[in-house]
Amino acid sequence: MSSSNSVTVHILDKEYSIICPPEERSNLVGAARYLDGKMREIRSSGKVIGADRIAVMAALNITHELLHRQERPEGASAGTTREQVRDLLERVDQALSDDPVSKKD
Template identity: 90%
Template sequence: MSSSNSVTVQILDKEYSIICPPEERSNLVSAARYLDGKMREIRSSGKVIGADRIAVMAALNITHDLLHNQERPDVPAGGATREQVRDLLERVDQALADDQDSKKG
């Protein structure tokens, strides 16, 4: 994919470039904003220190909310939503791994 398919998002004061199909850009940006907000909430609580730990706690909280909403009968369970979240989490994992690799070298 070319760099024209790359979207730069900012999460907890760091920029991440993520390759994304044009039709998914707005969803990716929304997800990044949501994650950034959750991570900032956790950081501001002062109970969790370190970006990696904050990211894990945010992921756990978001996953908990997602699973809780799937269990509610009045909220339709969306297989597509689950797949989109899984795909976005894989992209974030890859971006974090790439960031760690760039710090080592």
């Protein structure tokens, strides 16, 4: 792919140049905006600091949203997966709130 297929996105005050097909450009930009918004929400909550921790929490939240919205034909196993994600999110939130390094001073 040529550099003309490069898209620059901004996520949490950092610039990323990503190569993607022209037909996927708007999807990529939209995904980057969505991720940036989620990461800013988490950062502004004051519960989590550090870009890597914020990114993990955003990824978990987005995954949780996806699984919650997604209807699976398996029925019960989809519900089990959602419950596992919810439990994981709660445990991560608890661990981060108990971690003095992740709290703002």
